[in-house]
Amino acid sequence: MEEGADGRTIEERAALLLQLRRVGVRDLSVMRAFETTPRALFAPYRFRDLAGRNIALPIACGQTMPAPADLARRLEALALEPHHRVLEIGTGSGFSAAVLARLAREVVTVERYATLASDARLRLAELDLANVEAIFGDGLAPGAVSGGFDRIVLHMSFRAAPPQFLLDALTPGGVALFGRLEPAPMGEARPQERLRRLRRDGGSLWSEADLGPCRLGAALEGAARMM
Template structure:
């Protein structure tokens, strides 16, 4: 079952026309996105309110878009592939590291029981929280803070998604995963090959990590600490 939210009247003028929306969904399907609940969320969450106003007419295009603080909103298909790899369901508690605009947060909130999103740029966190409030998203919270220094008392999560490149997977982040939990993040390609790829990470029976490659990516490396100046 998917969560349904009321759409505020003021978003009516932001809704792309049917032709652009159809092309947006067709592109996602052509790129291999198959989960129907995820496609429904992508259809109903208006990406145009998660980008700077001057780029609103490009929001349903298959491209990345710039955000404040030198950050980037990834291409829709990449956001969708990461969420599809995460496989959230309505019983799951999800931790997101790197809120950005809040677009993926809104998608995850439609597919999960609860979402906690951590953003190191205070201005981005404030803006993302306002966008979620505009859409009346009641099961997601955005917190300004360091995603690499989370207190253990925040509890366990069924799923963790990291919106960036993890050169090393922090043990304290893995410690927040519940039983049978999994983590999705960009990771360096193994061996001497350059580049990065989205990977699904799980613990195996001997306590090590298994990584399943999903698709190539070009995400920024995540940095520790809080960017208070921004």
């Protein structure tokens, strides 16, 4: 089996694209970004042989890398354009930021765990992605980032909505993507999570869409040096 520069075989690349299509991903630019971003580079060494599969993988600090199809579904919902400036809250391994960097002009990604932020910077630098800035800090606190953004993606769920200062950072026509926690159904202990897309149609005009179930985990505030 022939391998590419990132160690993946042609068969593995084809399998990944098939997985994305099965969950409804049709944006060719998103599919190409996933195809050309080596997920194994961002996975812990002991799990790199599993990086080509459509499964979530554990990483440091008790966090996880989402399954590629789940992440692709989220990023496609952003409807990214090459001129966009994107804010990502929850860097994790850095894989999502690397994919975003192939789709947008500039990506600012914020991670609350210092270990994860540091490791992500090294991996992003290894890919020579100069349009990504990885920041260690509390992305849910005012002052963590500055400027306006065309797209904001928060890899977490809220009981209501993200902090208002983040939504205020959206440019007109901008989109924020996040999870929302809803009451657990009768007889269940775990609350439901729904993926929500919020669009800023004008200064005080907003429209919101429910994109279906998701599993992101509740938002956590504060920054942590290590876990």
